[in-house]
Amino acid sequence: MLKNLKTWVVAIATVSVASVSGVALAKSGNVVSAQWLSDNLGNPDVLLLDASPTTLYVADHIPGAQSVSFRPDENTSLGVNLSYGGGVDYFTDTNAEVPFQELPPEQIEALFQRWGVSPDRTVVVYDQGASMFATRLFYSFYYHGYPTDKLFILDGGLSKWKALGLPVTQDVPPEPKPGTFKVDAVKTDAKASVSEVLAASGDPKRNALVEGLGPDWHFGEALNYDRNGHIPHAKMMPYGTFYNDDKTFKSPEELRKLLGLLDISDEQTIYTHCGGGIAGSVPFFAIKFMAGYDNVKHFPESQLGWLRDDRQLPFWTYDAPYLLRDSQWLNWWGGQRTRTLGSIHTSIVDVRSEQDYLEGHIPFALNIPAQTFGTHLGQPTKLATLLGQAGVNPAHEAVIVSDKGLDKNAALAFVALEAQGQRKVSILTDDLNTWANLGFVLKEEPTVVGKPTVRHDLVIPVVDYQAQARKHVLFDSESTTPSDFPRVYIASGDSLPSNAKALGSTLVHVPYHSLVDENGIPKAAQDIWKTLEKAGVPRFAELITVSEDTGEAAVNYTILKLMGYPSVSLKTL
Structure with missing residues (x-):
């Protein structure tokens, strides 16, 4: 009886493998292992599709895999390789204004059927591993309504398959029996348009x-299209970020931690994109099907569609260029004309000495010398009193004016106001000579701060400065909770701090003046990135700027915020 029972259990297990339980597989995040595929190779209920470019498929592939790209005899034209994006070149619409867009449903249905796709078959797609072709093909299946409990990616791709010593071949299998899958409806909620992404970019919360x-x-080093850079407020997560060293996907827990560090939550609507919609399919798959976030949309037009738009939409190289202001901007948004209209949303904070201030300053500028910020850094109650008395409104954008753009004094005030909870803080990158050369007025009399008596009064009122202090701007080892990411100190002066060994964590050296020019202008984003990368500054880490001169650490803090590093603090020594 026991022997018969064991036989029955083995038989049931065999049947479940042979019939390919999509429900069970779906619990694995819509990926299958190389071992699972090996066990099911040749199963008629499993359709294996190779999404790699033709040249890679021809070199070797998993036995029985159908290529979804060009045939070898149609892969070149005038000596040019046509299989640029793997099969996506072949199964997308060449008549669309932007490359790599979906074919009309009736055409994709015919193509799927030609590959042997039927709704009762489990479809497994793969590429070389840690690539973007399989995820882009997965997206097309998903968008056209193929059931997700029968749709999977080979985890680790061909690389993992080979690492296990499993067989490969150059033999091309015969044309499969036509499938019966019908495209009844497309998932419009999985695809975003340029206009939708434009609106989303304006609401990053x-x-x-x-x-x-x-x-x-x-950051704009590569000029792949007519302009270089990225869509405003885009958060850089290179598609390789989502993979392990063995080319398998990171675990859901690891993915959620990475997303959390970038302040990406499942309460937001997430839009994935890239240059032309191929690489962006990796974060789409990983965030939605691995990490389990519900509100995820892919933007297939991506940067190509954004840049082609007739509205000439903005394209950034810094992650936060609004931290930098110029004279033209400040003359309007902080100047007399705007103030007489009652539109007062800017506090101009001049951090130069009182003597320099009285020799000439921007109209409506409030003089709070940098020494004041340095003395009261980490003393929010005292600093709030001084700011309120000076007329700085915590609900305004505070624009910092110094001798030279982003110098140590300006950066010190930037950090102090950030920590204080000022709604928005920016830095005037022009000096006062530039301001005057543009024909803008400089004042010698102090800005009047007092009690307004008429509507739209140009007198700046004393305020009760109340703001919610921002956590983690100033590093406090006693109140800091353990992090899932490495802690890295960035020595920001010309030499390492005298207590460098006592910091007890990884220490890298980035002198602050290597990131700004002699006029206090931040260097180009691509140059800053190269400097930080060469110094060994990781992006996914808890970064803490330090120096015996706090102003030097403050410059590096400000630059890292400008570049979009997600976790940055300053530690006073």
Whole structure:
């Protein structure tokens, strides 16, 4: 009886493998292991599709895999390789204004059927591993309504398959029996348009734009299209970020931690994109099907569609260029004309000495010398009193004016106001000579601070400075909770701090003046990135700037915020 029972259990297990339980597989995040595929190779209920470019498929592939790209005899034209994006070149619409867009439903249905796709078969797609072709093909299946409990990616791709010593071949399998899958409806809620992404970009609290490209694209080194850079408020997560060293996907827990560090939550609507919609399919798959976030949309047009738009939409190289203001901007938004209209949302904070201030300053500028910020850094109650008496409104954008753009004094005030909870803080990158050369007025009399007596009064009122202090701007080892990411100190002066060994964590050296020019202008984003990368500054880490001169650490803090590093603090020594 026991022997018969064991036989029955083995038989049931065999049947469950042979019939390919999609429900059970779906619990694995819509990926299957190389061992699972090996056990099911040749199963007629499993359809294996290779999404790699033709040249890679021809070199070797998993036995029985159908290529979804060009046939070898149609892969070149005038000596040019046509299989640029794997099969996506072949199964997308060449008549669309932007490359790599979905075919009309009736055409994709015919193509799927030609590959042998039927609704009762389990479809497994793969590429070389840690790539973007399989995820882009997965997205097309998902968008056209193929059931997700029968749709999977081979985890680790061909690389993992080979690492296990499993067989490969160059033999091309015969054309499969036509499938019966019908495209009844497309998932419109899984696809975003340019206009939708434009609106989402303007509301970064409710939305997150995840970009699957590397720093060369993001920070403007590569000129792949007519302009370089990235969509405003895009958060750089190169598609390789989502993979382990063995080319399998990171675990859901690891993915959620990475997303959390970038302040991306499942309460937001997440838009994934890249240059042309291929690499961006990796974060789409990983965030939605691995990490389990519900509100995820792919933007297939990506940067190509954004840049082609007739509205000439903005394209950034810094992650937070609004931290830098110029004279033209400040003359309007902080000047007399705007103030007489009653539109007062800017506090101009001049951090130069009182003597320099009285020799000439921007109209409506409030003089709070940098020494005041340095003395009261980490003393929010005392600093709030001084700011309120000076007329700084915590609900305004505070624009900092110094001798030279982002110098140590300006950066010190920036950090202090950030920690204080000022709604928004920016720095005037022009000096006062530039201001005057543009024909703008400089004043010698102090700005009047007092009690307004008429509507739209130009007198700046004393305020009760109340703001919610920002956590983690100033590093406090006693109140800091353990992090899932490494802690890295950035020595910001010309030499290492005298107590460098006592810091007890990784220490890298980035002199602050290597990131700004002699006029206090931040260097180009691509140059800053190269300097930080060469110094060994990781992006996914808890970064803490330090120096025996707090102003030097403050410059590096400000630059890191400008570049979009997600976790930055300053530690006073």
